[in-house]
Amino acid sequence: MSTIEPQDTPPLAPPAPPAESSPPRKGPLLTLAVIGGSVLTSWLWWSDEESHLAWLFASGVELWQGTRLWVLFMSLFPHLDGLHLLFNSCWCWHFGRAMEGLMPRWHVLGVMLVTTLFSSVSELAAAGDCGVGMSGMVYGLFGFMLATQHEAGLS
Numbered sequence: 001m002s003t004i005e006p007q008d009t010p011p012l013a014p015p016a017p018p019a020e021s022s023p024p025r026k027g028p029l030l031t032l033a034v035i036g037g038s039v040l041t042s043w044l045w046w047s048d049e050e051s052h053l054a055w056l057f058a059s060g061v062e063l064w065q066g067t068r069l070w071v072l073f074m075s076l077f078p079h080l081d082g083l084h085l086l087f088n089s090c091w092c093w094h095f096g097r098a099m100e101g102l103m104p105r106w107h108v109l110g111v112m113l114v115t116t117l118f119s120s121v122s123e124l125a126a127a128g129d130c131g132v133g134m135s136g137m138v139y140g141l142f143g144f145m146l147a148t149q150h151e152a153g154l155s
Contacts, residue, residue, distance in 0.1 A: 038088070075130040115137045
């Protein structure tokens, strides 16, 4: 019979220190702010019988003359009805939360502002007025994520 000779085994090494600890995941605060602002603004707009808030969102001629330019961004918040608000909020939550998990919040804010501006100007050019709701921004977020998915390693 053969005998098994003990092998020299190195002593157990202490556990390796953890790799650079990643910063704690930040919550989707920007996405929640956009959705919350839309819910509040829509509710106020729906309950305002005398349209006191209409001056915030009225557009048309004032925009073409270069006044009331805030409408290009403010049109993001009011929605026509509850289903419109629910649909846009769900997609904003889906795409906005994903982007806030992958990118710095300031970059996400920039994408949201640029896509809102682009969609408002496009609607203004095509229809002569800004639309309402965050559909344009949501489509922009989707397009941005689709165009940059290879950079994030998602493709």
